Amino acid sequence: MRRGWFLPITATLGFAFLYAPIISLVVFSFNESDLVTVWSGFSTKWYGKVLADPQILGAAWLSAQIAFCAASIALVLGTLCAVALVRFRKFRGRTLLAGTVSAPLVMPDVITGLSLLLLFVAMEATIGWPSGRGLLTIIIAHSTFCMAYVVVVVQSRLRDLDMSLEEAAMDLGATPVRVFFDITLPIIAPALISGWLLAFTLSLDDLVIASFVSGPGSSTLPMVIFSKVKLGVSPDVNALATIIIGFVALGVLLATIVQLRAHPKRAKA
């Protein structure tokens, strides 16, 4: 097949565009100078500053707790939803469920955030729960939009799954519940892991929805970063960003290795 120069060149430029700003951020996080873009020597002092900042550490701990709970709730609900959509071909409200679960994928964050806040306020006024806003309300909000991503990941794996294994187990008299836990679950486990990881990072990343549904004293990490960034570029944010990006890159690498180990054929196809 003939190959032109156009595609490789565009692809190279495209990847340069995607990575140059991130690489420059990482490089300048090791800059000694207070001036963010003037290089004056290698230093890790900004990392020391970040790791000694109680506001950042507190927000990071809060964000980690929220992300852990939200990802776990989203994983359970999202897997159930994916099973319902893929395995139960016809049931009343199927189209509505499919539409409702994927809508949060593209719904602008400001609408999701505002609508959930107004719901929480209205619920508090009528039934007295949830009292006030904070950790719990952010977890609920994040679970809802993360669930949509889990459904996408698990759904595509379930669709690829060879139905004959499940049918064989059924023929041998296993109950649907037993088939699910003994056959289906182990096979889709890699998808569950990557779905959970995706939900975790998305929750860790969310600024807009959390800003709406959080209460006084519960500032998540993105909220703290946003208020710092609004004041201008600062070297300690560069260091913090590098730490977060490093964690995420490591996570993606692990998730990819898990996926490749689990389905070597699929990765090649």
Added chain:
Amino acid sequence: MSTFDAQSAPPPRPRAWSGVERALAAVGLSGKALVIAAPAIWLAIFFLVPLAVVFGISLTMKQFGRPPYTPLLTNEDGTVQLTLHLNNYLRLFSDSLYVAAYLSSIKIALISTIITLLIGYPMAYAIARAPDRWRNILLMLVILPFWTSFLLRVYALSGFMRGNGVINQFLGLFGIPPLVMMQTDFAVYVGIVYTYLPFMILPLYTNLVKLDGALLEASADLGARPVRTFLSITLPLSRPGIIAGCMLVFIPAIGEFVIPSLLGGPSTLMIGRVLWDEFFANTNWPRAAAVAIAMLIVVVVPIMLLQRAQDAVQDKERGN
């Protein structure tokens, strides 16, 4: 024992199945209902009901107190009264700020979607046509930014485009005076293209990688030039990918808040920012709710288009 029977006597299988199904129905049915009900109830309470609440509150008026809006239902001497205000919606049409913000959001989202497509399509195509050992690495290079914090990528971009940022220092080497890029609409376009590029590439890649190479070879054998082959075979076949990618960029870009507030200037009008200010700066919750409902009307058609494109792909895969 039962296995042996099933193997030696395959014909009565359908009947055996219906027996198994009936036996399981008592246990299985309740389980099945539960599997559907748990996510359905969660989504109803935390996704559908909130949208209804937003609509309700958009019909109230701002007032001082907790909550900061007038009640929809009032109970006076045993008669329940429903009070609806349409002022918020009337203001959306009469106040030029809102109209301008809507139009400018649509314009910015539309132009950046087209630019993202023009950059993303060749990239997706290059990855799909790359040799096997390269493809996974390239794909991971696209996915990595997708997982990396959105906020941090916007921040990285702002450091890159600043007055004394990397680009201007680079231009300075050639004696070119620094360009003003930050706090302009240009920066907002770059920001949207930069952050949403992976959302464009991934659905396009999924589509293009399935493209039958034999069709392209046949076209070339029949004497079509590469451009002609692309226009009459590759492009039409990749339509579902194009629609999905464009909608995944366009819909969230309409309501974008972080990009215009970090990269744009004070004159960059976008509806997501107007909603945010209405809510946080003016504490006018009913007005913010009306803005949200109007935004929902703008995005609902693209959302349905996206759904249809995805259903078409799924039906096709099921058919195969």
